[in-house]
Amino acid sequence: MLWRPHHLIRAHTKFDFLGKRKMALFLSTTVNVLSLVGALVFGLNFGIDFEGGIAVQVRAKEGTIHLDELRSTLGALGIGEVSLQEFGDASTALIRVQRQEGNAQCVANADRVMKRRAGDGWSVKPGPADTGDVEFTAPSGLDSANWRDAVSRVGLTAQERQLPRGNTNIARIDMTHDQRAEWCQQVAIKLVEDTIGDKYDFRGTESVGPKIGAELMHSGVIAVIATLGAIAIYVWFRFEWQFGVGALIAMLHDVLSTIGLFVLLRLDFSLTALAALLTIAGYSINDTVVVFDRVRENMRRYKKMGLVELLNFSINETLARTLMTSGTVFVAVLALVLFGGPVLYSFSIAMLWGVIVGTYSSIWIACASLVYLKLRPEQLRPSEEKSEKAKA
């Protein structure tokens, strides 16, 4: 044998886990309430997936990024709130621009972009205020070819049902306010490109219009609820209802405290973060199910053992595997945190936290819930009940 296996913990531990359940309850309640309050007061740092907006990754053509200079240049463009952060290394930055509203300023911006990209003779003006209409004026007569080419320069796509007719150099495009807001995303991207394009390379651009953002938010919330519900129902069917409720409480605990982590660290809450949330819910229940499985087995074997003792016994019996399974995932996720790059950073940090908190909640939340849900009330022996009360 090359080397001997190492037991992660010595066999037959006898920790009184559930004796500490009041303390755990206090700790978890505090963390969760703080998470909830934090999320409500400070809000989550929603990424553009949910908020809508623009994210551009730029790299300085020479030297490092000057964030302050960049911030003041872009802040003066009239495209709303712009936030910047270094991304990965000192010559790369992530620029985030808020969701565009489709206001008059946007049309003025479109005018600037049009003049720069299609020529000084062009101009763009808003139509009547009660519509989202936009009016394009060409330097000379409009024909369908130069018109199409020109509007594509300001990011308008395929509006050919509204081609100008007859001998004119003015074309009006009918738009609702909502449609104009979607288009203004394009205008803002062009404006940023025009403004800083000579000093920076554009490595990647992402734009999410107001409509999609709202939809993704909606389906994200449904996804979380559906996942938690489906898993709880599965556990309920495989075990008993108390186990299902215990699992649900443990998952809610993990999800909520992960949200708290996002608030605390101001991490970007994007679609990948949502994926992390769902994965944490699914994964944290792994350990829980392993403990539950043993509890169920021991309930059959030790018909007269009190619930707290039985739970403690089961947790101790499965402790090694709980720590091992979490350990393997922990080291894998650690590699993601360290080497996975900036795009996956929020996701990896959340997962790392999820692995830890999921292990904790399997023991102190899921199992403690079984005590409070009186999984085996009558079978507590009198002596056990007394010592219970004495402790309390």
Add this chain to the structure above:
Amino acid sequence: MLNLQRWQTIAVITFTALAVLFALPNVLPASLLDHLPGWYQQSRINLGLDLRGGAHFLLEADLRSVLNERLTNLSDSVRAELRKQQVGFKDVTVDNGRAVVVTLRDEAQRAKALEAIHTVDPSLAVSGSGDAIQLAYSDQDLFRRKKEVIDQSIEILRRRVDETGTIEPTIVREGDDRILLQMPGIKDTTDLKRKINQTAKLTFHLVNEDIVSAGSSAPATLPPTTSLVPTREGMQQLRATNPKAWDDIQKADPKLSPEQICRRFQPQCLPVFKRVVVGGEDLDDAKATFENQQSGGRPIISFTFNAAGGRAFCAATRANIGKRLAIQLDNEIISAPVVQSAICGGSGIITGSFTTQQTQEQALLLRSGALPATLSIIQESTVGADLGADAIHSGTVAALVGTALVILFMLAVYGPLFGGFASLAMIVNMLLVFAGMSILGASLTLPGIAGLVLTVGMSVDSNVLIYERVREEKENGRSPFSALATGYERALTAVIDSNLTALIAGVLLFGFGSGPIRGFATSLTLGLLTHLFTATIFTRMLLSAWVRWRRPTELPI
């Protein structure tokens, strides 16, 4: 029982070998791959746009204004028909997005009015009472029309963005009114948007019959009003008989004019007047249909102009009965039907000896002038190739480091034998995931790589559950063989229960997620499914073989 039955062993080995076989093309060097059969070369995982670089657009079609336009046209026709049938009406208005409302002057004429409306379009849903009649399109009709608009838009987009046929864009319908457009390797989206906006140029010209009747189809000199344009049939013949000429035409820079093509390569050509009778932007719709039974029921193409187009077309056809009208799309004549009569109602038909397939093709070509609905970009994402390369690099490093750490951990805790078997099973599992993704043609995204790394960590978990159970059974004084057998048997429910919960999360994530997140859900779900096989049956096979070989008195776990 620990031992697998013979068929189980054979199944495990075959399955594993197949996994290796199908995963292999992903890592083989291109030089070697070239010598292998094509189907095998294609068994590779596609990289998602976030890894290979490219542009992704989500376009939304403005179906509401299409419907309104259609209702407006309907109100025009109804008004005209009521007048023709001498039904008095106060007003015909369009209730935006819903219906056309007719208000009659005299309630008594309601039956007559309904009859008139029936001749306009028998499929309309008619409601209302007294002097008010509401006309709406049926749900089926609206649904069909929506689908038509989107399908047609997709077809047109494909023609526009992939003229050369080399970019392999993904253009698919998403939901009710959206189109997903993905172009790998594209970075300049301004150019792409210009292409999307570029319509095929559809025009109607009269054929200069004087030159045709003079004999030669390509005379040396032409009057300045006339030019030569190749027919589509002629070009296709040329492509079949003289591929080199076809190639030269496609590659020519600057592009050859139609007349130059006719002169140089002599495909079938027609002399047409340069003056445009009607432009494609005035064509509202064209569809493949059939003549009525009395006339023979042949496949025909029917088309509709807007008001301006209708007037121009009426005047031109009235003056040129018996002559041919050439329909030119870009630089080819797709059809040159003979004008049978003046076509003045704004709509007409093209007859000829067509097959159904031909009429469908021709109708599609006619429609490919203009997009049927305004498309706006509601989501866009562009990833430069170097950003994608960075992502691939960091993803690969994270995956390798993660795998190494997990293997070290397993070896340290369960020793070289058990730890080694679990690690081997995990590696086979990753091969299975790669094979599965290759076969499914799934895309690997950056979140997908994160899913793979998670799978690495989670797939040894089932072995942990089994091994810990084996340790327990060993401590209970069981013999090595019995400890292994009982360990595998008793750990199974925990293994399945704990993985199914994670699978539930994975499947729901796939259902609700989009884009890169789907990639994450795919690799995670696939990994969890396949590892149920590797962690249980595969390691069991290894261990039972080892037990039979060494007949150990004590388990090194």
